[in-house]
Amino acid sequence: MGRAKFFWWWRYGLTGLACLFFLSGCHAHKDATPRTTAAARTTITALVWAPDWPQEMLQIAAEFSKLNPDVRVDVQFMIGNSVEENIKPRVAGGTLPDFVSVNPNAYAAELADQGVLADLRGTSAWNNMLTPLKADWTSRRGKGFGISGGVAxxxxxxxxxxxxxxxxxxxxxxxxxxxxxxxxxxxxxxxxxxxxxxxxxxxxxxxxxxxxxxxxxxxxxxxxxxxxxxxxxxxxxxxxxxxxxxxxxxxxxxxxxxxxxxxxxxxxxxxxxxxxxxxxxxxxxxxxxxxxxxxxxxxxxxxxxxxxxxxxxxxxSETGFAVCETPRKAAALRFLEFMAGKGFLILQKKRHNISPFRENAGTAVSDPVIVDYTNAVRRYPVTxxxxxxxxxxxxxxxxxxxxxxxxxxxxxxxxxxxxxxxxxxxxxxxxxx
Known part of the structure; x- marks a missing residue:
C-alpha cells in the first residue's frame, strides 16, 4: 500500500471510528435517560403523631412506595405531649413537612386559611369521609384542611x-x-x-x-x-x-x-x-x-x-392527616389518598378504631364492643x-x-x-x- 493511500485510509478510518464512538455515545445517552429519571425519586417528609402505632406507619410508607416507586416517604415521628408543639416550630422556621398529623381545631384551620395547609376537598379521601365529621375539618373560609384518623x-x-x-x-x-x-x-x-x-x-x-x-x-x-x-x-x-x-x-x-x-x-x-x-x-x-x-x-x-x-x-374526630403547601404537594396528596385507603386498613389491624370513611368501614377491623359503644354515644342528646x-x-x-x-x-x-x-x-x- 502506498504512503498516500495508507494516510488516506488512516485518516478516514479514524474519522469513521470517531463517528461510531459518537453514535454509540448518543445511543448510550438515550438509554441512560430512563435510568436517570428512575433515580430522580421524589422524597416526601411525613411528620406523624403515632404514639401507639409506629411500626404500622412505617409499613404504610413502605407499601405506598412499592406501589409508587417514584415516591419515597421519609417518616418522622412527633414527640412530646401534643401535635401542636411539633407543628409550630416547623411553621415558624419554614421547614414544613409535606404530610403532617393535625388536630381538628382552630389552629389547624387557621393554617389552612393562611395557605400553609392544602385544601383537600377535591380528594377522594375527603369525599369518602363521613359527612358529620367534615364540619370538624372545615376552616372558617370553607377549606377542607384534614382527613380524620378515626371516630374518636x-x-x-x-x-x-x-x-x-x-x-x-x-x-x-x-x-x-x-x-x-x-x-x-x-x-x-x-x-x-x-x-x-x-x-x-x-x-x-x-x-x-x-x-x-x-x-x-x-x-x-x-x-x-x-x-x-x-x-x-x-x-x-x-x-x-x-x-x-x-x-x-x-x-x-x-x-x-x-x-x-x-x-x-x-x-x-x-x-x-x-x-x-x-x-x-x-x-x-x-x-x-x-x-x-x-x-x-x-x-x-x-x-x-x-x-x-x-x-x-x-x-x-380523632387526630388526622393534612398536606402542606410545598413543592412536593402532588406526591403528598397521593400518599394521603393511600393513607385513607389501603393504609387505613393496615392501621386498623393494630388500632381497631371506628372508621371515619364510608366505603372501607365494612372491611376495616373494628371491635363490636367499640362499635356498640360509639353507636350508643351518638344517640345522647348532647356530646x-x-x-x-x-x-x-x-x-x-x-x-x-x-x-x-x-x-x-x-x-x-x-x-x-x-x-x-x-x-x-x-x-x-x-x-x-
Whole structure:
C-alpha cells in the first residue's frame, strides 16, 4: 500500500471510528435517560403523631412506595405531649413537612386559611369521609384542611373479673357512684384506676375532657362561639371542679404508685397486666386494650356528671392527616389518598378504631364492643368534642402543665380554672380562632 493511500485510509478510518464512538455515545445517552429519571425519586417528609402505632406507619410508607416507586416517604415521628408543639416550630422556621398529623381545631384551620395547609376537598379521601365529621375539618373560609384518623370517643375500660370479685354488680352512672366503685375496689385489694400523670395528653383526653363536657358543654350550648370571641367565662367553680375531681382520685389512693411518671405505653401495660381495674382511654386504643388480656374487658361512659344530671360523653374526630403547601404537594396528596385507603386498613389491624370513611368501614377491623359503644354515644342528646379540638392551640399545651401542677399540689383547682380562663381569652384576643 502506498504512503498516500495508507494516510488516506488512516485518516478516514479514524474519522469513521470517531463517528461510531459518537453514535454509540448518543445511543448510550438515550438509554441512560430512563435510568436517570428512575433515580430522580421524589422524597416526601411525613411528620406523624403515632404514639401507639409506629411500626404500622412505617409499613404504610413502605407499601405506598412499592406501589409508587417514584415516591419515597421519609417518616418522622412527633414527640412530646401534643401535635401542636411539633407543628409550630416547623411553621415558624419554614421547614414544613409535606404530610403532617393535625388536630381538628382552630389552629389547624387557621393554617389552612393562611395557605400553609392544602385544601383537600377535591380528594377522594375527603369525599369518602363521613359527612358529620367534615364540619370538624372545615376552616372558617370553607377549606377542607384534614382527613380524620378515626371516630374518636373516650371511655373507661374495666376488668370484669376484678369488678365481680369486688362485688360490683352495677356500673356507675354519676361521679359519686364512681367514687363508691373505686372505694369498693380498693377494699377488695385492687388499684381502682390508672392515672397517666407522666403523659398529660391522656389526662386531657380523659378526666379533663369529660369534666369539660359535663361542667361546661352541658351548661352552655353556645360555648364554642363564646370561646372563640373571648366571652366564655371559665373562671368558675364548675371549671375548678374539673381540676378538683382530677386531683381527688389520687388523693384518695385510687391510682397506681408513682402515677406522676406513668406514660402512655406503661399505662396500657398496667391495665393489661391486671395491675389496675380501670383505665381512661380512647377508642383509638381498642386494639391494645381489648385483646391479649387474661380477663374479659368491658367499657362504660365516664360518669363525670353530677347525681341526677344527664351524662355528656366525648365524641368527635380523632387526630388526622393534612398536606402542606410545598413543592412536593402532588406526591403528598397521593400518599394521603393511600393513607385513607389501603393504609387505613393496615392501621386498623393494630388500632381497631371506628372508621371515619364510608366505603372501607365494612372491611376495616373494628371491635363490636367499640362499635356498640360509639353507636350508643351518638344517640345522647348532647356530646362534647375531644379536648384537642375544643381548646385553642396554645391553651392545649398550657393546660397540660396546669393539670400536672394541680396533681402535684403546686396550685389549687380554683387557680387552675383562673389561669385556664386567662389563656383562652388571650388566645381569642390574638385571633387564634
Amino acid at each position: 370517643t373516650t371511655m373507661i375500660y374495666y376488668n370484669r373479673e376484678m369488678f365481680a370479685k369486688a362485688g360490683i354488680t352495677q356500673l356507675p352512672t354519676d361521679f359519686y357512684a364512681f367514687l363508691r366503685v373505686c372505694a369498693q375496689l380498693k377494699r377488695a385489694g385492687f388499684t381502682p384506676i390508672m392515672w397517666s400523670g407522666g403523659f398529660p395528653n391522656m389526662l386531657g383526653n380523659g378526666p379533663f375532657a369529660s369534666g369539660f363536657a359535663n361542667d361546661v358543654v352541658a351548661n352552655d350550648a353556645d360555648w364554642r362561639n363564646k370561646m372563640a370571641d373571648g366571652t366564655l367565662n371559665l373562671d368558675t367553680p364548675a371549671v375548678a371542679d374539673i381540676f378538683a375531681k382530677m386531683a381527688l382520685i389520687p388523693e384518695r389512693g385510687y391510682v397506681q404508685p408513682a402515677f406522676m411518671t406513668t406514660g402512655y405505653d406503661e399505662g396500657i401495660r398496667l391495665f393489661k397486666e391486671g395491675k389496675v381495674a380501670m383505665a381512661f382511654e380512647g377508642s383509638w386504643s381498642a386494639g391494645s386494650m381489648l385483646h391479649g388480656n387474661a380477663f374479659q374487658t368491658g367499657v362504660f361512659v365516664p360518669p363525670w356528671n353530677a347525681r341526677g344530671a344527664q351524662v355528656v360523653p366525648v365524641l368527635g 362534647a368534642s375531644p379536648y384537642y379540638s375544643s381548646l385553642p392551640s396554645n391553651t392545649i399545651e398550657y393546660v397540660h402543665g396546669l393539670m400536672q401542677d394541680v396533681l402535684l399540689h403546686k396550685i389549687t383547682p380554683a387557680l387552675a380554672a383562673k389561669r385556664l380562663d386567662q389563656s383562652v381569652k388571650n388566645e381569642a384576643n390574638m385571633h387564634y380562632k
